[in-house]
Amino acid sequence: MEKLAIVILLFVFSFMSYGQTNRSKQNSTSKDGVTDSIVWTLLIKPHIVYSSETVSDSAAAYYKKGTENFYSEDYKGAIEDYSKAIEFNPNYMAAYTNRGISKGESGDYKGAIVDYDKVISLDPDDAFVYCYRGAAKSRLGEMEGAVADFDKALTIDPAHTLAYLNRGTIKYVTGDYEGALSDYSKAIEIRPNAIFYLVRAAVKHEMGDYKGEIADYRQSFIYGTPNAALYDRLGRALYEQKQYEEALKVYDEGISAYPKDHDLYYSLEQACNQLSDKDKTANTVADTITFKIKSSLYLMATPGFEFIVSDGSRTEEIIGKGFAAGDSIKYEFSTDEERTVTIIGAVGNLLFASATNNLSYRNYLRKQGRKKTLVVFAEDVLQLDISKNKSLRHVLCRECRLSELDVTRNHGLEELxxxxxxxxxxxxxxxxxxxxxxxxxxxxxNIDVSHNLLLEELVCFDNDNLSLDVSANKNLEFLSCGGLLKEIDLTNNTELKELICRCKLTKLDLSKNKKLKKLRIDGNNLSAKELNFIFKALPTVDYYKDHTEIDFSDNPGTSDCDRSILEEKGWLSPDSNM
Structure with a gap:
């Protein structure tokens, strides 16, 4: 009988922790629910087995159907089909095993044990089935029986890592941390694995070996691809040992890899709150912004944010006041000439504006919290260097005179x-x-956005004959483009909700854009035939509910297109009387 590997589900992270569901309790060490969660669902939930046994065609057909039902989570149907297969072949071991697994998924652990007993009577040297039966016994609270089954599996196969893992888990949930540590360590010795290190880290935490816990979490990174939860676990372990700077680095790395994970932002905030403003400036990797400017400078920054401003002739330490009216800080130059200005500090939120004191973005900055935002709003900024400011998430540098901008080192950038x-x-x-x-x-x-797979909004009109390919941007929801584009492929952009395209288009296929609510294609070269083709491809909407908008004016076919197609689909043409 050929076995597949056991599925070790990665939501281990949701309970093999010490800071479980309540984010306000950073030091929680509860293991509530561990028995239910780990022992069955995490460590011992098996794939159903494939069979190499010789059986009748009828038995094989029911076996196949049962397998299909299992993977469709129709466990009742799977049990019935495996039972039919057993009727045709009473010693069909794979059918008994899979029926036992299906019963376990249905909560019938006693029934599962009966099926595993049958398989063991037919093949007493099957280590995997002993693990399955041990799992079912653990769900019934028969921990001694479960351990005995895992012991038997190891007698048959001394290198059976699953048996060590499961036996270690039973010991963990019953408080035998030394025994659990020994079993997990043995599994790691045989076959190093990210999950093995992860569960051993949890045991080391319970035993007070916090350095060992952190070391095992780091090993999990080496032997597997870390998910957001693992970044959070390692960061929290460092946090609990008051290694706040190291925790910040881990959270920053995690946010760079998983920018939409809210838990990581929360944990980052918690770690930041443990550092004084001075520590944040002194101990966090220093951010540096360099720019060339002529006029004097007005600055706004997060309250308490300390930074140093230098223009070559003098250096001044400045502490941010906030973003309310009157909070701006004026940094005056001695002469009105081009100069290089450097701002050094652990940048939180910072805005600098021209001598006109135009601080129109301050409300935007206030909303950003601690999301590492820089806003430059100064007509006299000639050059901007943020290459050393690797923590930046949001950069707004509108209406300057920049001829170059290097963001290749700002890997965490989310908005530009x-x-x-x-x-x-x-x-x-x-x-x-x-x-x-x-x-x-x-x-x-040209602008290449083929590597920006998370891109949701792209606005790029009024450029020099810009060519554009957005076929890789499947998350794109808003696109505004212009210029001399004659065609654009939007068939992969199924999330698109708003399109503004004032180009030289002669055709446009919107048949895949079923979420579209706003469309402005005025000023193109679209014939009446092409406009009708576009209208037919639009999704049917409720104008008053969906607030749809469309504009197709200033096209060669505007006068002769069939507006009734739009109205049938709930869209209002610009000259509609509805």
């Missing part, structure tokens, strides 16, 4: 607005977490 500059090129290929990109009114000829 560099509109109304003089950029001829922009490389965002390394900004994997980028979700929003505004780059209007520049001199861009």
């Amino acid at each position: 607005d560099c509109s109304e500059n003089q950029l001829k090129s922009l490389d965002v290929s390394r900004n994997k977490n980028l979700q929003v990109l505004f780059c209007t009114k520049n001199k861009l000829i």
